[in-house]
Amino acid sequence: MACAFVLIDGLGADGATALTSIQKDVAVGKCRQWAVTAADPTLSRPNYATLLTGRNPDSHQILENGDARRLPDGHLFDRLERLGLRSALVGYHWWRDLTGREGTDWRYYDNDWTSDAWVFAQAAELATASPDLLVVHPMGVDLAGHCFGGGSPQYLAAVTALDHLIAQFAATWFRRSNGRDPLLIGSDHGMGEDGLHGRPTDRERQVTYFAYAPAWTAPITEQRQVAGLLYCLATGGTAFSQEEAKA
Numbered sequence: 160m161a162c163a164f165v166l167i168d169g170l171g172a173d174g175a176t177a178l179t180s181i182q183k184d185v186a187v188g189k190c191r192q193w194a195v196t197a198a199d200p201t202l203s204r205p206n207y208a209t210l211l212t213g214r215n216p217d218s219h220q221i222l223e224n225g226d227a228r229r230l231p232d233g234h235l236f237d238r239l240e241r242l243g244l245r246s247a248l249v250g251y252h253w254w255r256d257l258t259g260r261e262g263t264d265w266r267y268y269d270n271d272w273t274s275d276a277w278v279f280a281q282a283a284e285l286a287t288a289s290p291d292l293l294v295v296h297p298m299g300v301d302l303a304g305h306c307f308g309g310g311s312p313q314y315l316a317a318v319t320a321l322d323h324l325i326a327q328f329a330a331t332w333f334r335r336s337n338g339r340d341p342l343l344i345g346s347d348h349g350m351g352e353d354g355l356h357g358r359p360t361d362r363e364r365q366v367t368y369f370a371y372a373p374a375w376t377a378p379i380t381e382q383r384q385v386a387g388l389l390y391c392l393a394t395g396g397t398a399f400s401q402e403e404a405k406a
């Protein structure tokens with residue numbers, strides 16, 4: 160079993176309705192949709208740390224985007240590695256700060272204007288090496304939100320463009336495993352209409368997760384549960400508890 164996780168930076172629950180191909184799959188029961196609350200503060204780096212550790216910011220103590228500390232051992236990638244399982248990631252360079260991971264399975268970008276198409280081209284390449292967990296982190300939606308505001312036509316256009324890229328990636332991902340390998344799609348935080356995030360408003364905290372994981376029926380409701388869910392999906396486990404996420 161292998162799992163892919165597409166983490167859409169800056170996509171709030173409102174904007175997720177513009178992921179039309181995924182919404183069609185939800186409508187026909189191919190995919191489950193869950194409302195998830197992002198950890199506070201709704202800032203990328205603290206949120207990435209929550210996604211990796213299964214802990215809220217008051218526990219992992221990465222509280223702001225300017226804090227470039229490395230996470231202590233024991234996060235999701237470490238736990239999979241201890242089982243002999245391999246993770247791979249294409250994402251913003253803050254993931255390097257958090258994990259210290261380097262090598263061909265770890266592809267970072269530091270230009271905020273990096274295209275989502277490039278990110279998914281990297282993801283397609285990484286997928287051919289059959290990692291047990293593949294994290295794909297595009298930031299085009301977040302950038303459009305900062306430039307034009309959450310819910311703006313430009314923001315929604317970025318979501319629509321991303322929907323095509325995800326659909327292409329998903330088709331390849333499922334073809335490789337005859338549809339057995341799960342795919343999780345979610346977001347770190349939403350986006351205010353003023354082009355900012357970091358506050359505890361509904362627009363910034365409420366995000367949507369989509370799970371192509373037929374064996375998985377238990378919804379998650381909080382961002383800190385994602386680490387445990389990914390662990391279970393990548394290892395083929397079927398039980399989830401918060402204790403598991405913290406172990």
Ligand SMILES: [Zn+2]
Pocket residue numbers: 169203301305356
């Ligand atoms: Zn942002």
